[in-house]
Amino acid sequence: MDYKSYIREIPDFPQPGISFKDITTLLKDGAAYRAVIADLAGRLKGKQIDCIAGPEARGFVIGAPLAVELGVGFIPIRKSGKLPGKTIEADYALEYGNDKLAMHADAIAPGQKVLIADDLLATGGTISTSVNLVKQLGGEIVGAAFLIELLDLNGRDKLDGIEVLSLVQY
Numbered sequence: 001m002d003y004k005s006y007i008r009e010i011p012d013f014p015q016p017g018i019s020f021k022d023i024t025t026l027l028k029d030g031a032a033y034r035a036v037i038a039d040l041a042g043r044l045k046g047k048q049i050d051c052i053a054g055p056e057a058r059g060f061v062i063g064a065p066l067a068v069e070l071g072v073g074f075i076p077i078r079k080s081g082k083l084p085g086k087t088i089e090a091d092y093a094l095e096y097g098n099d100k101l102a103m104h105a106d107a108i109a110p111g112q113k114v115l116i117a118d119d120l121l122a123t124g125g126t127i128s129t130s131v132n133l134v135k136q137l138g139g140e141i142v143g144a145a146f147l148i149e150l151l152d153l154n155g156r157d158k159l160d161g162i163e164v165l166s167l168v169q170y
Contacts, residue, residue: 001039003147003168006032021148021170023119027061036062036167040117040145041069043165049142050112051075053134055101055126056082062147063117075107075114077130088136092129101126103133110138120148121166124158131162 006026013020026032040062053075054063060076067074080089080100087102108114114134116127121144131141141162149155149166156164 001032001035003032003036007148007168021120021150023058023061023147026147033065036147037065037069039167040066040147040165044070044115044143044145047115047142048113049115051108052115052117053077053103053108053130053139054117055130058119059117059130062119062145066117066145075103077101077103077133088133090129090132090136092125093123101129101133103137105137108134108137108139112139113142114139115142116144116162118144118146120150121146121155121164122150123153124155127155128158131159 003026006029008022008025010020010022012018049070049072051073052063052067054060055077056079064074080102083102083104086105088105089100089102091100116130118127121127127144134141143163143165144159146166148168151169
């Protein structure tokens, strides 16, 4: 399926010079959304995965249904102050600002095999921070899966040898 035909590009959002890849146009099409999840799940078949972790908010949209499809748990990675239990946190830089991510301190058991999932790999800041949170809890990263990868921003370089799967590249 040509996923790019379902993704709307919005120039100069959230700031001048950024070409935002809007996946809401794909998500509202049930067949296209289902195809993305099935495609990712098919490419991950046979990989040992105990759970999927995804950063808010669009990482939930890809990671949670992917976890259901693979029959594994889902771990939400949220912005600071959004989780009710004891958390661990890490600061990170976005391509257009700074933020802080958090995960429940009991979300992952040492040795669990974790796949990171999100809608987009850009500079790698969000994902490398997510990886660091998982590793702080003793989780083993088995890969990272994305709907979109922005190749010119070299996000893979921040993932230090982690296997990356992306369905669409720009």
